[in-house]
Amino acid sequence: MSKVIVAEDLCYSYSRDAGYSFELRSINIEITKGSFVSVIGRNGSGKSTLIKLLAKQFGSYSGNIFLEGKNITEYGKREFAQKLAYLPQNVSVVNEGIVVVDLIMLGRYPAKGALEFVNTSEDRKIVHECIEQLGIGEIAFKKFGEISGGQKQKVLIALTLAQLDISSDLHGKVFIVDEPLTFLDVNHQYEVFNLLKAFNKRGLTVISVIHDLNIALKFTDICLLMNNGSVVKLDNTEDVITEEMLREHFLIESRITEFEKNFFINYLT
Template sequence: MNSLLHGRWPLPAAWRSPTVRPSPMPAQAPSDTGIQVRDLRVERQGRTLVDRAHLDVAPGTVHALVGPNGAGKSTLLSVLAGETRQNHGQVTWSGRPLDDWCPNALARCRGVLPQEAVVTFPLTAWEVAEMGRLPHRTPEQDTPIVHECLERAGVLHLSGRDYRSLSGGERQRVQMARVMAQVYETGPQRPGVLLLDEPTSALDVRHQLRLMELLRTDAARGRAILVVLHDLNLAAAFADCMTILEGGRVADSGAPRDVLVPATIRRVWGVDCVVETDTHTQCPWVRLRYGTPKPQCELEASP
């Protein structure tokens, strides 16, 4: 069963190599079958967390949402997940306002990975991943689907472990298997969406690359993927489109090569940098300038 399941959707050989970065797909035009956010505003306790935000996430693309701490990224994602109500504006998915969707129907095509998923019960990693199948009520199909998703996330060997005993990175990968199992049946004819809030925050470099490769594979299956990231280079290497939030507003949005420019990065993050082009992938590469130059007198006094 292992080889049969894994062979259905094989990972491209180039992506399996840790030394090769996949080139992002060309950015696509906004589609009425994806996610559309129009003039969104969210206010809480007299503070505006998101202000007049516009966003389009087309099926078949990875869209990275970036910005400094407190920029409104998680709030925007929470609105799209249906956990937070906006004060103004509209969110549509697949051409229909989010409020018009039946919650059960939405749960069958939309997976949400929050920053932290707390599990207090003694559940195994398998049982946590299997939660993604609850909206479907297809017990005869769930076992092979959960098996495949745990394998794709690289945590099948942890299936029998108590979820609470896992490391932070292992938990993130199990949660990734859960959302993949939730949207398993979606594809070009039945669009799906993944909303991921900092899914790489607890992962080492190898597993960060593997998770982003999984997102590229899922996007190729016709899903719309919106992912919050802090690593600009990771976003540039794997995203088709990037949106920068600054103080709750969209500072810029477009292809990574158009959005990641030194002037914008200095203004939004307050850091000095150089943006180069990776000679292998042709993706933009942000090189931060750390520290400050030594005064000339110290340089002359050095042996």
């Protein structure tokens, strides 16, 4: 299988007030095209920092990051946006009075040229496809501030995916999302990940920071474990999330059971 993202000797560091500093050290990873990757680790392990680097959110790093065999520094903004979309953990919509369909249309801007008009027939087709695929037709003409938390998360996913043109071939395209389950009820958590899995089955590579390890076991096929700014392991999810790993890295006793080809973590302490 070909690799869609490769990081070589990737290093990044930053410091904040009060003497806090963090360093991402010698990251070497290869993400296979079409995989669904969960990024896990304790708080402060570097999960969000790593995916921001992969999504070209930071410029001052050492090492190399390749997307489809091309160094991300060689991509223009438009070309990169057509291949990789990133949804951060906290997204603030300044105008909650904006209508959902108009908000999703804004997702087309990153994939357009500086002088290109947005809201063409092609743009409207892509936005309609996003609305249909995410199952949000009933709220498309409501104001963003009027819908529920679970609906808002689906709208933000649609907004982000709009730049990728999900009506076309998704092979070689990447969606990176940071903790998409924050503040969601259990039913909405599974609904969101079922949607992401459906796009993944169409060829979209999905990389997601996940705190719920049972969600990671159920939906993702590859897992990347981080600790203290380093990658501990990148492998099949069931080979990464083990009782031994939970004991060593999350300091918790557990029993992992299998039922009908699904794995479940039972936390003991």
